[in-house]
Amino acid sequence: MAFETVKVGKPLLLRILPVLSIVMFFTVWEVSVAPPDVHDWRIPSTLLTSPSDAFKLGIDKLTNVNPDGATLLTHAYVSMQEAFLGYILALAIGLPLGLMMGWFSMVRGLARPIFELVRPIPPIAWIPLTIFWFGIGLGGKVFIIWISGIVPCVINAFLGVRMTNPVHIQMARTFGASDWKIFTSVCVPSALPMVFGALQIALAYCWVTLVGAELLASDQGLGFLITMGRNLGRTDIVILGMVSVGLAGAVIGVIIDRVEAKLLAGIRR
Amino acid sequence: MKDVSVNIHDANAPVKISCKDLTMTFVQKGTHVVPVLDNVSIDVHDQELLVVLGPGQCGKTTLLRMIAGLETPTNGTISLDGEEVTSPGPDRGLVFQSYMLFPWHTVEKNVSIGLEMKGLSHDDIQKTVSHYIQLVGLKGFEKYYPHQLSGGMKQRVGIARAFAMSPKVMLMDEPFGQLDAQTRLFMEQETERIWLQEKRTMVFVTNNIDEALLLGDRIVTMEGKLPGRVKSSYAVDLPRPRDPMSIGFLTLRQTITDEQELTL
């Protein structure tokens, strides 16, 4: 982009290449997998499932509870529920905490050492401990997702407040505003762009952790579907699970984007 | 104040750069057509300091970039010493408005980078670099990084970088626009000093009338709106160094100011 002079629209080739690329990708994938019980030059179906077979299975599992105990939608719903709960909790606790840590040295002094102790631990590492405390259930997974989401929230909110223009703060002080008033009317609004950045990052972290948590400690959900597929030797279920996880993640990402665009409709980034 | 009648340019000097009937239109967002220049013809004489004066958004930066070869006119030709200009090159040095130094290199390396591309020997590069750093008055700052320099110093590095390539023509695109008034005045005087010491053809773009009168041998004014057109041309027959309080200076200033329409 930096080297192109101004052109009238993109050349046709550039516009169709993405579509071609995706089509090629799926075609190659489809063509290179042999149907079940067929052994030829193609990849055996024990290792990979073709997109058409995965799609057929997907349609089937919309209603069929075999062999893992729930329909596809139930799994998806459980996963999204866990992710959503953990995510919202992370936002609700992490954002205010981070904002206050940025401004009030007392909050910072109290919260920071604990945060710095917890922060380097990858969320996945909490799983065994969580199983001790909560067993395999909703509570444990929400806890892990909450931990993974809270870190970017606190960091971004903190940075957002630290990056407040000092001139605005000085101006508020000349008006005689108290510390708390300055916090609410100068620091928090000016931290909003970073806060919205945190929304996206935290969601990505939460979703990644969710899948990990479900792989190891769950009896429902999309991650569980993937593990169950492997345990049963059903590669097609595994592939279906993976695709569903990806799709669900993409859908959630798009929803968050829309929400953010609506909320930020007046504020310049 | 020294009254030295030095270097009044010779109007019969050969034409160095010739711009004929330049027209330029930009296309924004695929459909929006913006006419930037309309049939602009300017001749720059050898060893002359030509100032292109005009308010913001009048196409003068585009004109300069076309002479530099960074933009291609939709119509018209530009020739330097008789040869058509088609692409950028070290024979036309350009000083940018926002300095554009490489933040990851020291002052020394910033100035020498063009010379390294030319393939000169290490000793030649060293000699040239230290000569020009001294010329712009930055001796002692060779190992500094751009973020450690003030705006005026950064621009001096930019000037040294352009001069070091020994270009046939120096092009300066509102180089002091981002400086405060006093630094700006100082830099204008420095530019005059440097130009007098190492004479070469220069095209200087600005929106500041005083700057134009302080520096220019000839001033070409542009219309105050797009598409840009040449309005008029003034020969500045005042002795150097210019005295901003002399009658000649102030009279010419009045004339040009009267001619400029107030554009909001």
Next chain:
Amino acid sequence: MSNASQNVCNEVIVAGGDRKPFNIVAFLRNEYFLSCVSLLFFFSFWHWAASSHVLGHTSALATPMEVLSRLAELFTSTLAGLTMWGHIWASLKRVLIGFTLAALLGVPLGLVMALNPYVNAIVKPIIDIFKPMPPLAWISVAILWFGVQETPKIFIIVIGSFIPALLNSYNSVLLIEPELYDVVRVLGGKRWDEIRLVCIPASLPAISAGLQISMSSAWGCVLAAELVSSRSGLGYIIIQGMKVSDPAMVLGGMVVIAVIAWLISQTLEWADRKLCPWRRDIKSF
């Protein structure tokens, strides 16, 4: 920017001169004092929660002292044939191999994608399809394809660290000031000079930041892979601890994991400062 940008909080700044007399209230509100209080409280609470079995069954938590002694044990005796050092190295080795592969693949590809619109048009849609898929979702497939040895773990690490490295190197090129290319062209440079003199140095800070993210992702992935199926490594330690109901081992493993992660990130930050000594406006936590 001056130091004014640092004074964003309501700290009391003493601008030299006389020292104020000791003020108990100010002392109690001092940030560092509060940090010490906080840490003390944290460890005391931990100890109390562990010893009073407030979380129900006896094996839910271990006191800090128990954790330390278990760690000392692990560092000297062997577990599954390796001391703690051996396990640390097992995890680190996987991370290093996977991270290096991912960086070698991702950074150049990101640069090429940003510079060549045709490569971009072909590759970006595929990346966008795979981007929302968490690396851990690949574990089952990886085990299916590669067995249970080192390869699936390295595969997961590569998948997890490849995308951040690629995206950051891609975005870094897009953020470059376009006029910098003009500088090179005016000095007589060609396209290759533009890449060599502007693209690569200008994108280094962002690439470095991307590699830091990449590394923390790699660390998380190796742990997850080891949790699922492994016979060595730090992830193995904590899953073993869970299997034999030994919270001291689990907590000890988590402590080691945290320390190693912190050491790695400090190393990368140091390397970042060395590599990019010119100023960048990114504030740090």
